[in-house]
Amino acid sequence: MTENRIARAALTRLFEPGDTVGLALIARHGAHGALRIAIGARPAVPFGDVSADELAEALGRWAPRIKDLDAEADLATIERLGGGFLTPEDDRWPAGLAELEDAPIGLWYRGELGRGIPATGRSVAVTGSRDSTSYGTAVTGDLAHALAQRGICVISGLAYGIDAHAHRAALAGNQGEGPATIAVQAGGLDRDYPSGNAELAGAIRANGLIVSEQPPTTAPTRYRFLRRGRIMAALxxxxxxxxxxxxxGALNTAHHAESLGRHVAAVPGSVHSANSAGCHRLLKEGGAVLVTDAAEISELLAA
Known part of the structure; x- marks a missing residue:
């Protein structure tokens, strides 16, 4: 087990996603050096765009978490659960994440990594409301099933509503050529969240992957839900x-995709439906493309 892997595993517990000071420390000193500075084992010296005040504030923010650091125990836990931990140095690290300015420090995973994580050109994120309507459920099922039959991996967030329907339809349409679907969780992978989707999570692990930038036992929070949207978009x-x-929150994922220069698609709905107001907003205000079937999404993917 390398020093770098252990350090990155520890840092996923110490730093919140997108911690700019933490990421700057890693870029400057490497993962092991950043960890030593963060826990007070090496002097903290201002550098680059990180001022003394910003560094001091960050050290104070990290201090309460130092007592909970046990990277080797976290790595043993994920292995016991049949998963593992990926770092940017690994061959299987998703290339799409490199385009994020605040890329994950590492990715915890459970499932069938042997099939690999498909390139962005073979993956589509499908997401939406948790309180989906019968219309949204039907459209999601058609889209995700047809995408999976084309050998395209469907990425979503394992939430109730559109996300869950996307995962289920992708599993049903899977052609066995790579992972059917990838779920991105906002908390640790030692428990399925939401618990009502535990059976679905098990099916995803058997035919795809569940990933998270959070170590085992970490609870999902609103901030972590919002930050996981950038991973979905980048994949x-x-x-x-x-x-x-x-x-x-699905609009947050769409905005991350836009910032990465990726295609954003939106399905139109009734002008009377509050559940489609966000889709219409994307079409009106943003660069979203109106789509009605998987063929149109595939055309965007090919472009």
């Missing part, structure tokens, strides 16, 4: 929003 060549309310 996919196209992000498709099927149903979303005006301020839906």
């Amino acid at each position: 996919a060549g196209v992000t498709c929003v099927v149903e979303a309310r005006w301020r839906s």
Whole structure:
């Protein structure tokens, strides 16, 4: 077990996703050096764009978590669960994540990694409202099933509603050529969240992957839910929003895709449906493309 892997595993517990000071430390000193500085084992000296005040504030933010650091125990836990931990140095690290300015320090995973993580050109993120309508459920099922039959991996967030329907339809349409679907969780992989989707999570692990930048036992929070959207967007060549309310979290994933220069697609709905207001907002205000079937999404992916 390398020093770098252990350090990155520890840092996923110490730093929140997108911690700019923490990421700057890693870029400057490497994972092991950053860990030593963060826990007070090496002097903390301001550098680059990180001021003394910013560094001091970050050290204070990390200090309460130092007592909980046990990277080797976390790595043993994920292995016991049949999973593992990927770092940017690994051959199987998803290339799409390199385009994120705040890429994950590492990725914890459970499932069939032997099939690999498909390139962005073979992956589509499908997401939307948790309180999906019968219309959204039907459209999601059609899209995800047809995408899977084309050998395209469907990425989503394992949430209730559109996400869960996307995963289920992808599993049903899987042609056995690579992972059917990948779920990105906001918390540790020692428990399925939400618990009501535990059976679905088991099916995903058997035919795909569940990944998270959070170590085992970490609870999901609103901030972590929002941050995981950037991973979903970075893993996919196209992000498709099927149903979303005006301020839906699914729009956050779409905005991350836009910032990466990836295609964003939106499914239109009734002008009377609050569940489609966010999709119409993307079409009106952003660079989203209106799509109605998997063939149109595939065309975007090929482009």
